[in-house]
Amino acid sequence: MSHIATTTTRIKSGNSSARNEVETALNKLKDIESYHAVLSTLEERALKRADEIDKAISEGKEVGKLAGVPFIAKDNFLTFGGTTTAASKILENFVAPLQATAIEKLELEGAICIAKANLDAFAHGGSTENSYFGPTKNSVDQTKVAGGSSGGSAVVTALDVVPFALGSDTGGSIRQPAAFNGVVGVKPTYGTVSRYGVVAMASSTDTIGCFTKDAEDAELVMSVMAGRDTRDMTTLSDFFTPETGDTTPRKIGVIKECMSDDVDPEVKARVNEYIDQLKAAGHTVEEVSLPIIKYALAMYYIIVPAEISSNLARYDGIRYGYRAEDAKNLEELYGKTRDEGFMAENKRRIMIGSYVLSSGYFDAYYQQAQKARTLLINAYNDLFKNYDVLVGPVTPTPAFGIGENANDPVKMYLADIMTVPASLAGLPAISVPAGLTREGLPVGIQFIGDRKSDAKLLALARSMEAN
């Protein structure tokens, strides 16, 4: 039985209670403090909600599908009961006046948010080292990074603190830390889950997804969160229906360019072993080519900083958040607040964004990237005429050392090279555990599908888990 089903069964049968589950998870958090996976707990509110759910159960009332299940949200989801910091100084003391739609939907089904997970400040990064509050450590090896930007969420799932955790994925921020920690990570089709109440990064690729131990739990969490929200006009009407038990043989393409000699040999070996299992399970596997993929990272680091520079303009020290002291005039107040409130990586991205949007550079960078994006989407569309799923590694290497890439932004960006293409095209992509390196570090395989094929990807992962 999956982790969520085990938890809800325990509670409903009277062998446990929502309060007991919440208290147990909060205690586990204390045991794993050295990983620095969470920034705050929502203990008071979580226990209150647990008691309400226990009362409803004792009175024989209908309770939701996730009644009493504790979870942890990345600290860029606005939640009641504590701060929402985006792991930044500028929002260090920010208390949200509202909750994200995703959180509200999970709460309606009885799930209980117990803590807020660490991330790279404003989700800018691939290691959680850009957190203003310090890095999260990898669940398997504390000298390695957790991945990012949703590093904390991946680690609390891997260490069994909670059955599921929430993250956001703009260019790999769920899939890459899922791979680095050996858990399932889901980045849905763009528009699947409302982003209302989640700190915006890059509006044309931001998505909301989850971390779980297996595909079954991911199906459940995604089916609860998916659907149209009038507060996020980019949401699609709910198409997500779990295809549990679907073992139809699929036509699978292995993206040649993602299996080059630049990929760590052990990562390649684990992915190839998984591919052999797919073949053994009756799926057709062929090599496919997506040459334009080599330009995807350059497109991404033009388009996303452009959107960041615009989205982060709102942090000005006026209406909420940190305000620098002793500013003599308004301009100095903006400039000092933002300089003191943002991390170096935030500033790099904002300034690159300002650069590519400047008149004189707009056509050469931003417009060229958006045209290249069309070519990338067309290339994917051509492949999906003949293939159901595309596979490859999630990352070119296993988790790297803390500090190893910290002074080389381009090297850090290269860790996203396998994950950004699906983001630019708005495609669903999931990270599935594919074994360990000799050193014991997790490796992930990525399944990429056509738009709205999210449930198919999870059904495939689920059928492989059963093998």
Next chain:
Amino acid sequence: MTHVTREAVQHLAQLSQLQLNPDEVDDLTADIEAILKYIEQLSELDTSGVEPTYQVTDLENVWRSDKVKASDVTREELLARAPAAEQHQVKVPKVL
């Protein structure tokens, strides 16, 4: 190849409302040059006659009725979050 000067970085900082200190300008000059060097490879790609993609939902003009809806959040709750407020207004340094 784009060469990035300290002055160019200071100009970008100004456009981005960031008041950088001198050490930061040095670091950012090197970083931004390295990043631009990487993203410049995109110029190799022939995109003549290709339409740009700005969004990937295929949604067009999502309409809603033009009615004011009551908010769950009050004016007082929002003002309480401002670093400085006075007489039901957000307080800022003198502008004029």
